[in-house]
Amino acid sequence: MNIHQPPRRRLGRLRLVLAPTPSRMLLIGLVLVLLFAVTAIIGGLATSASVNAGREMVTSAARMSANAQALYRSLAEADAAATGRFLAPPDSGQRGELDGRYQRALSEVRRLLGESAGYVGADPDRSASLARIANQLPVYVDLIEKAQGLASEPRTEPKRALLGAAYLRQASGYLRDILLRAAERLWGEETARLREARRGGQLALAGSIGITLATLGALWWSQRWLRNRTRRRISPGLALATAAMIGTVGWLAVSWRHWPQADERLSVAGEQLDEHWELIRIQRGALQARADDNLRLGGNSNQFSMAEMQERFRESAGCAGTDEPDLASMTRLINAWCTAQTNDIHERELVGEHALAVTAALPQGSVATAFEAYDAELTRKIDERGDVIYRELAHTPSSPDSMGSVVLVLCLIATVGVAVGVWTRVREYQ
Template sequence: MSVELPTRIATLPAVRRARTTPGLLVTLTAALVALAVLFGVVGLLAVQQRAARVDQIRTVSGPLSVHALDVYRSLSDADATAAAAFLSKGVETPALRQRYLDDIARASSALALALRATDDATDPNNRSETLLRSLAVQLPVYTGVVETARAYNRQRLPLGGAYLQEASGLMRGTLLPAAQELFTLETDRLAAAQRSGADFPVLVFLLGLVLFGALIGVQVFVTRRTNRLVNPGLAVATLATVVSIVWVTVALGSATGHVDTGRRTGSALFADLAEARVLALQARADESLALIARGDGASDEDHYQVMMDQLLGEDRQSGVLREITDRARDTGDRDLVAGLTETARAWEAQHDGLRLLDDQGRHAEAVTLALSDNAESPSTGFAKLDADLGKAIEITGDRFARESGDAVGGLTSARIGLVLPILIVLVATVLGTRARIGEYR
């Protein structure tokens, strides 16, 4: 019975037809069509997945990182500017006052934009929104204390310095740590999205090769059964498959390359430069607070040294600025950051001159030097360092945005490279085998 059943199945009309040359051609045609459709569908899904990641990078993760940096930098600069404003007796200079107000306005605007952006962010623990709301609540408290300190300072009362120390303590103990965590969280999320978006879809490439091999195999079968060297339809389908494989590989390779370049030379360098700028701003605030304390600013000077140790390294040969220089991959980036270390060292030398005056009891001279804009003033050295860091941050941020935009173009090309050739494969395969099948009727 077990031998008789397969024999009966083999003698069924449908099975006999399937085993004939036209039947085999129909089966092979259906297999080629299914394989081509699979290649196209898997390819489009892979492209769509990467397009979604790039869109997430461009519209959510990237902007959130920028907003987080704006918050972090603006708060740090507000702290440094408020401290510098108190060095002048009574009324601060209009320029310092305006800079402080601009910092607060920029921080408030960045908080609002970041809160709006978190509505589209994927954060299971909602940590970013928690940090942003905490900052939004604490910022008015900080500005209120600063205004109280400013009112006392305008009356030339020493109590103004105490309130300023309280405001700076709130900034450094609550606001800046939250802003730093937010910035770190968003830059880490951005880097993770970029790494996933830079993965090459190996499965799509392998399916393309399988389709190519299957077309070659069917072409060989048709040649042997029909004694015709080339089947035009299958030849066109094979050529279209090769074009699709090359096109998609180049387009996706270009897109992933742009995403990776945007990470390495854009957002990664952007984050390092942002960290350096915040360290410099905090050191600048320490410089002013130590002077305001009138001989009682040892803790502020100690904190200044901690910030500079991180910025330049304890040996003044390493630190964040040296790491930035080492990570710069091309000549343009190295030229961009090469002068930062020397500028920071020059500022530190000016700071040492300022501290020497104050430590010798020449406080009034030290304050005059701090407020002046001559070449020996620490404010001049810091202004140059801050401007250079700001320029480098802007350049790397623009590079990140440009590379992300170029990645979108590569993904659009990949879609075209899948759809058009696969349609040609489908039509050419069916037409090529149908003509041979018709010969057996």
């Protein structure tokens, strides 16, 4: 017995069904209608991709990525001020200044969260990223308040001081592991949107034009087949469908005429993003190095030897310098900060001069002053690069919002034309 007989029988039945010309006409009409549906769907998706690659969306993402980095820096500033206040001698007068810095940094975090909420609109993913930071911030603030409350008295008992240091260590760990990582993710998500906008636009352009041309080609072939089979002139219905598809091609060409300029601007912005990230990476390392130094002075890094802590500092701070030409101007500032930290913190800690090391790390101290000069220059360069990116994206054109709607209407007209044209030919043939 031939095991391939059942499939052959099924194939034979299918051929019998499709053998009559009317059946083939109906099949052609069905395929064309499916092609119109796919064209309309891809047209709608292309509209969404074009909007994402257009001025409004990409400038929103640019603002959000800038705010995400500002959030990161403000959170790090708040933690540095809180740690510095814990280190400052009660009678030095520096606690008031550091309290002010801490409150200003927290106010800036809250302001940035509120401003960013206006950019995300109804996007649930972006709203969730902001909500993570907003919901976790009170936990950090509560830990800092407990640490400061235990060390607020001029003469704090050793037990209270140790407990305060434990709360401070927990707060700093929470900030690093939760809040700063949430800010990093937010920045990464927004820059990914900027990079994906160009790729999505390219795919949408190719897909929308490609499927429309393929549908137009299928219409042309169908008309030739029907004319040869029925020996009749061109069907008015199919002619209407063809005109609708030609109109679709023309409308898409008009809608995508902005793309060469948009693609160029998105490409330039992508290159600028790479340079922007390099600056951000350096600043995050510097903020990490300062935070490690403060924890070291507070006695919260006992798991590392002094040599290990110094090596960690120099690696995070980038004391070895950089080969980037645009950053060569900061070499002097990096060297000044690293030298001050080595001389006035590390070496003083080695010889037991802890109080002098703390003084150098606090505001107006040699290390703090050198860091602030370096950080200010880094922030200026980051802001400049961000402004360049924003200017490129602010002039990015976009396609009409009605692109998908017009494609849908034209595809519906084409569907009606095919239905009328094919059914007319079937009736005439019979």
